Structures are given as structure tokens and as C-alpha cells.
Amino acid sequence: MDIRPALHAYLDWPAHHNPTRAAAAAVVEALAGAAVELARIIAAGSLAGIGGESGGTNPDGDRQKYVDLVADRLMRDALRTAPVAAVLSEEAELPETLDADAPLCVAIDPLDGSANLENNISVGTIFSIRPRGYDIISTFFEPGTAQCAAGCFIYGPQTVLVLAFDQCVDAFTLDPRTNQFVLTARDLQIPPDTAEFAINSSNRRHWSGAVRGYIDDCLAGVNGERGHDFNMRWIGSLVAEAYRILVRGGVFLYPADARPGYREGRLRLLYEAHPIALIMEWAGGAASSGRARILELSARTPHQRVPLIMGSARAVRDVDAAHQTVEPLFESSDAPLFARRGLFR
Ligand code: F6P
Numbered sequence: 001m002d003i004r005p006a007l008h009a010y011l012d013w014p015a016h017h018n019p020t021r022a023a024a025a026a027v028v029e030a031l032a033g034a035a036v037e038l039a040r041i042i043a044a045g046s047l048a049g050i051g052g053e054s055g056g057t058n059p060d061g062d063r064q065k066y067v068d069l070v071a072d073r074l075m076r077d078a079l080r081t082a083p084v085a086a087v088l089s090e091e092a093e094l095p096e097t098l099d100a101d102a103p104l105c106v107a108i109d110p111l112d113g114s115a116n117l118e119n120n121i122s123v124g125t126i127f128s129i130r131p132r133g134y135d136i137i138s139t140f141f142e143p144g145t146a147q148c149a150a151g152c153f154i155y156g157p158q159t160v161l162v163l164a165f166d167q168c169v170d171a172f173t174l175d176p177r178t179n180q181f182v183l184t185a186r187d188l189q190i191p192p193d194t195a196e197f198a199i200n201s202s203n204r205r206h207w208s209g210a211v212r213g214y215i216d217d218c219l220a221g222v223n224g225e226r227g228h229d230f231n232m233r234w235i236g237s238l239v240a241e242a243y244r245i246l247v248r249g250g251v252f253l254y255p256a257d258a259r260p261g262y263r264e265g266r267l268r269l270l271y272e273a274h275p276i277a278l279i280m281e282w283a284g285g286a287a288s289s290g291r292a293r294i295l296e297l298s299a300r301t302p303h304q305r306v307p308l309i310m311g312s313a314r315a316v317r318d319v320d321a322a323h324q325t326v327e328p329l330f331e332s333s334d335a336p337l338f339a340r341r342g343l344f345r
């Protein structure tokens, strides 16, 4: 007997007890249907005939590929069939109202890391679900603690759904024979300690003293303050980094830095940091901006960026502690504008 339930059975079970839960389950199922189609397109690669750039840019100025637009359309169409009042997507400037009477709002990154596609590296869809407030649009500007569920699809060697639902984080693998997501890992728990970090170290000269101090300690290994050697990973694909951390622990940093456009980090709060932070916390890990818990932050604008430090709880705590004790942001950066002999000193 197969004891691994398919997504539908998993979501269906106690749905009738709680209307918000039932509505969130319907959203997850709708997105899963779209993800099956998107996984098929991504797996076909250039054979799907949607390679290349569309010529447009998203609201943040990133160049859009055709596949970004296809992903956006697939996810939006799916959400129209679910109880969703409004959707905010990375690919559009403003939230779109779908069914004003519906109980939920969804923020979504339809295809995160699409720049990785030509290299055949994992990419993903990230989503955040929250109950609709009295005013639909203001719902998106509530803190991340307002989320009732979140998740991400990872299109990699396997297509996997990581789902934060009912305070638990579970993983489902797409069975290509049946096109069903099947529960393959229950109640994921991130180890509290780690000896693995992930950061784009080509930006080192732009970092604040806090981030540089923390990473320098990791690099010092047994001779440094942490007292043990570290391994490093950087995939450049948020969903893949998050999944690695869920499976074997680790800490990921995309800090703010001194470059123009990076003063609030690179990642977006509403459809990247908030949902990934919910996954981290419900799996026993943590997520912080270095100065505040990500889930307590509210966006001021739809595409607001935020520094993100996530993963094993003790490592995130150590990075937070470095931010408390080291001088304010960027004062010790080597970047010309902020270096000791720079314009602002
Ligand atoms: O959101 C875009 C994204 O591709 C994330 O998936 C990833 O974590 C990050 O940007 C990679 O940044 P960089 O190009 O600086 O390595």
C-alpha cells in the first residue's frame, strides 16, 4: 500500500473545519496545477520555443524573458479559479483584483531565478497567502505574520513543492507518471547549528562591517571565533538555496550593501522574503534582516526589497548579534562612497 498521500488528499482532510484553511488549500491546489504545466515547459527548455528575452522589463527593471511572462500568465490564470481577492506578482507594477469578495490575497514570484535557466540550474515559483483584510490592497502591507500559508515550487532534477501549511513544512515531489504531487518529506526541521554558509562573496567590498566580520570568522574556520571549519555554497537561485537549508541546514545571506540599488538588499519582501521566512520559521529555523525578524516587517511599496539572512537558528542569531555590535551599516565598506577616504567621510 502506498502510504504517501497525494497533495489533494493531504489538503482535503480537515478542510471543512476552517474556512480560511479550506480556501488556502484551494489556492495551493490551483497553483500546483499551473506548476505541473510550467515544469513541463521548463523541462523542454529551448524545445518549448519560449527561450530568449521578451524585450520588456519588470517593475524593478529586471529584463523579462518570455518564460517569465508565460509563468506569470499560468499562475494568474490558476489563481482566477481559486478564492483569491487580489494577486501581486513580481511581473506587474500593481496588485490585480480578481474576485473582490474572495477571502485571500496572494503575492507571487512566478519564476524566480529565471536568469539561471539557460545554465540548466534549478528555478522556482514562490508564493505567499494571506487572509484578505477589509481593504484588499492594504492586505499586502501587513507584516509577514499575517500569512496563513506559503510555499515554493522548485523546478530542478525533480519538481518539488515545499509547503508551509498548518504550522508545518512538508515537501511533495511531482510524480511525472501521474502529474500528481506526492508527499515525500513530512515536518522538515532545520538543524539549529550549521557549518555551511551561502553568500555572493563577489560583493564583499560593498558589505557592512557586520557581514564582513561574520563571513571572515567563518572563513577563519578552526582558528576563528566560531571554532570550526565552514563549507560554502552559492547557487544564485533562492528556492534551491532554501531547499538545501531545509534538507541539511546552513545559513544564507543576501545583505544590504553599498551599491546603488542594493541599500535595502536585493530580494523582495512580499513574494520572496516573507514566504521563505515563513517556511524557515515553521521548519524551526529563522529569518532576519540582520536588525529585525522578517515576518515582523511590512512593505511600504509592492516591490520593496529587504536584506535576508535565513537558515539555522543559531547562525541567524549570530549574524543578528554581529549587527548589534558592529558599527552602523556600510561605515566600514570598501566601496568608494563609504570607504574611509570616500566622499561621505
Ligand atoms: O531574485 C533573484 C535571485 O536570482 C535569487 O533567486 C537569488 O538568490 C539572487 O537573485 C542571486 O543574486 P546574485 O545574482 O547577486 O547572485
Ligand code: MN
Residues within 6 Å of the ligand: 090, 109, 111, 112, 113, 272
Ligand atoms: Mn525573484
